[in-house]
Amino acid sequence: MPTIHLDNLIKRYGDLQVLHGVDLQMEDNEFTVLVGPSGCGKSTTLRMIAGLEDVSEGEIYVDGKPVSHLEPKDRDLAMVFQDYALYPHMNVAQNISFALRLAKRPKAEIDKKVREVADMVGLTEFQARKPGALSGGQRQRVAMARALAKDSSMFLFDEPLSNLDAKLRGQMRAELALMSQRVQKNMIYVTHDQIEAMTLADRIVVMHGGYIQQQGTPKELFQKPVNKFVAGFLGMPPMNFLEGDIEDTGAGTFIKGDGFALRLQGERAATAKAHKNKQVTLGIRPSDLNFDADASAEDALSLDVMVSEYVGAQSVLLCRCGPAKVMVEVNSETPVALGQTLTFAVNPNGVHLFDRQTEAAL
C-alpha cells in the first residue's frame, strides 16, 4: 500500500484562501484521522486527495508520484461519503458492483466479490433492495461495501458516521476499527468528532483555520498538546483554562491567578522559571483534579461547586474558581453538595502551561 505525501497544499476559492500550505506524510497501512471544527479545511484536504477539488498550489504524491493532475478514477482510491452517496436507482448489489462493472470485470468475478463484501458488512439478505428501502445504518454499510469492493489501495472517509444516531455511531465505529485491521489499507478519515479521532487513529492530524495544528499518535496529542487549541479540542470534558502569572519565590515556582496559587513541580517548574515574566494560561484536564479534602493549598484548587452532572459511574462537576469555570470529573460516590467549596488536588503531571499571547505550549 502506498505512502501519501502532501506537499505544501494550498486551496483558494477566488480570493479566499482556505488551506494555507498543508504538509503531511502518511505511511503504509496507516489510519490517519483529520480532525477539527467545521471550516478548518479537513474535508477540503480530503476532497483534494480524492481529486474532487482542484489543487490551487502544492502537490499530492502517492508513492512519490504526483497525482494532482489525475482524475479521481485514476487515483486508485475508494471513498465513503457523509450522506453515503448511494445510487438511488440501483439495488444494493448493483451499487456495490458499479465500479467493477465499469471496469468490465468478468461477471463471475463480480458476483463473487459482491457476495464476499456483502457478507463482510452483513448485507447478504438485502442485496436486492434499493437504498430507499434501507435504514441509515444499512445504507452506511452499503457505502462501506461499495468502497471495499473496489480493492483500491486508499480508503477515504468523509465524516461517514455523522448522520447516524449515537448508539449506531458507536457500533459502526467499532466495526470500522475492526475492518481497518482486517483490510490493511491506507485510510484517511475526516471527522469533527474527537472521540472518533482518538479511538480510530494511528495518527491524528488536528486542523484549525486551514492550518495543521499538530499531528501524532492520539496519546502524544492528548498528553503533549502543542497549543491551547489542540489541548482544548481533544479530551471530553474539555481541558480547563485558568489565566495566571508565574511567580518565582523562595518557597518555589507558583502560578498565581484569581482564586488560586498553584505550586509547580519538577520539569514544569523549570520551564516556568525560564518564562518568568510571561502571562500564561494554565491548563488542567477535568480528570487531573482529584477530590482530596486534606491536600495542601499550594498543590490544589479550591472550587465552588455549582452544578453536578450525573453520567453514571462518573459525575462532572461544574465549579467556579474566581471568575473562571472549571470542570472536574469525579467518581459518582464522592460526597458532593452544591454550593460547597471543596479542595481538589492537582495531578502535578497534568499541568499544562500556554503562552497567553501566542497560545503555544511552554
Added chain:
Amino acid sequence: MNRSMANRFTPYMFMAPAAVIMAIALLYPLGYMVWGSFRDWNPSQTIGEAEFVGLKNYITLWNDPNFRESLGVTLRFAFFVVTFEMIIGVGLALLLDREIRGMSVLRTMFILPMMIAPVVVGLMWRYMYHPTVGTFNRFLDSWGLPKVDWLGQYALGSVIIADIWQWTPFIFILSLAALQSLPRSALEAARIDGATGWQQIIHIKLPLMMPVLIVTGLLRLIDAFKVLEVILVMTEGGPGLSTEILALRISRTATEFRELGVAAAMSNYLLMLLLLLTVAMFAFTRWQESRAARIRAAVEEDA
C-alpha cells in the same frame, strides 16, 4: 347553524366560485359539444332544430380519408416534435449544467422563444421561410446553394422545425432543474468509481432524471396535439393537407364546411386522445407515489 357544521362547509364555500366558473366555462361547452356531435348541425340552425343522427358523424369521420390524413399528420407532427425536443432539450441541459461566467444570461436567452406569442412565432418563421426574400433562402443563395421550397415541398418538416425552436426551452428548463436537484455526492461517487462523463450521464444522470423526463414528455405531447396558431399562420394547413393538423381541420370544418356536428365529433376524438395521455400521466405519477410509499413502509417495518 352550529359551529362544527359551519367548519365543515367553509371549504366548500371558498371553492364554490371556482366550481361555478368551471361549470359555466368548461362543463357546459363540453356537454354542448358532445350533444352537438350527435346531430347534423348547420350554423344557421339552433341546436334544437338540428336533426339527431346518432353516431353518424363519428362513423363518417372514421371512414373519411381526409380526417385520417389529418390524424396522421397530427401524430407524425407530435411524434417528431416531442422526440427532437426531448433529445435537444435534455442534451442542452446536460451541456449547460455547470458554472461558467455568463451562464445565467445564456440560460435566460435559451428560454426566450417559449415566451413569444405563438402568432408572432408563426409570422416570424413564415417570413424566414419565404421562398425569395426569406432569411434561409437568401442565406443559401449567398453561398451559391439551391433554394429550398420550405413551406411547399417540405412544409411539415418546416413547421416541425419552428415548433422545436419554440418549445425545446420548455424541456430544457425542466431537465436543467431536474439535473441540478440530483444528489451531488452520488455523482462524485460515480467519478471515484471510475465513470467517464458519458457513463455518468447514461448510468446515473438519465436514470435519476427519468421521472421528470417522462412527465415532461407527456406534457409536451398533450400540447403538441393541440397546436394551432403557429401552423395556421405559417401554412394554413397546406399545401394540400400536408400540414393540416387536427385542430386546424376542426376549425375549418366548422367555419368553411359549416358542419358543426362533424367538427364537434372530431373535437371529441381529439379529446379522447388527450384524455388517454393525461390519464397515462396521472397513472405514472400515482404509480411512483405508491411505490415510494411502499418503500417507506418497508423501511419502517425494519426499524
